[in-house]
Amino acid sequence: MSEIEELLPHREPFLFVDRIEKYDDDEVIGYRRFTEKDFFFKGHFPDYPVVPGVILIETMAQCGGAGIRLSGRVDKDVLFFLASVDKVKFRRQVRPGDEVKMVIKNLRVSPKTLKQSGKAFVGDQMAAQAEWFCLFGSP
Secondary structure (H helix, E strand, C coil): CCHHHHHCCCCCCCCCCCEEEEECCCEEEEEEECCCCCHHHHCCCCCCCCCCHHHHHHHHHHHHHHHHHHCCCCCCCCEEEEEEEEEEEECCCCCCCCEEEEEEEEEEECCCEEEEEEEEEECCEEEEEEEEEEEEECC
């Protein structure tokens, strides 16, 4: 089992974090390389594959969740449930072969909730940005 699988309950084909480079109380930095093998490219779009925007948001949220768990600020058994997404902007397409760097800011962490913001980059170009709010629950 990979380190990321120990941090997140997600599994293939819905696990979108390859590695975490940095985590602390304020910020998480992680990466995901999208490949032509990703399930959604088969239908989005067959002749011009593009990562769906909702997948980019999910990727950032997973990265933020993995980082906050690494920081030890939440219990290992807590599940994160995405409750709202705000201030979403898509700036650049993400295509097969692109590695996305996610820079996540912890805006508020409490015993039952998490609010984060994130930016996703391909190289030095911003691909997406958003804020999200999660509720904590147990299985």
